[in-house]
Amino acid sequence: MGVLKQHTILLVEDEPLIRMDIAFQLRQRGFAVIEAARATEAIDVLATRAIPISLVLTDVQMPGEMDGLDLLRWTREHHPSVTVSVMSASREAVAQALGLCAPSLVFLKPVLVGVMAGIFEAVLGEPAPDQGTDVA
């Protein structure tokens, strides 16, 4: 019997209650989720390469030197195989994000996590044998 795999989403959101809720719902849908509160934390995870990340889902406006759009650009440059997705309450930020990732992966807050998860499932498909995290 093969090992079950699941995609890992790196969720970057500075509001803890929002982060908790999105992470919980994505886990319920079968994703593994790593929770980061800052862009720098996300880079820490991506840079290790020890944890295979399928998708980065990031808020835009966050405290710290880098915002979510900076993180997107960094991810596209250093990890081009990782899918990027953005969520923001700001229409201006959403407009900027459209130049950086696929339109279907740009979400205006408040997000419907169930809808978002369905889009991620469609975009990511089944994890390849060398992708994802072992479930069992």
Added chain:
Amino acid sequence: MEKKIILLVEADILIRHPLAEYLRGCDYLVIEAIDAQEARLVIDKGERSVDVALLDISEETGRNFALAGWMRENRPEIEVLRAGTIGRAVDQAQELCSEQPDLQRPYDHKLVADRIRRLLAERQRRTEDGKLLRQA
């Protein structure tokens, strides 16, 4: 039966994530907070009550230590566990897991400590390599 909730307060994502995943594997619902401010928000405004708080008390500001004291005084129903080192945090997590009846733990807790130390060592090496490159 509802899952018990653990609030994990740890600023370093390379420590926080493996610990959180280990505890989730032991069938706890884990809420991750990067600092005392986030933790207070979760305690004050979260939809469900926290059962256990596992805090890193080695952080420099002392706010986590103060939070532990505040919880003991104001939220006595929360079991407060303090950890000053990675080893102690992993031991606390292992003790929590041992309280879960009839559960096959996902992996040896010593592997969690090893994993954390490897991630931190890799980050240290990357930081030193980065400094060497800049000096060259």
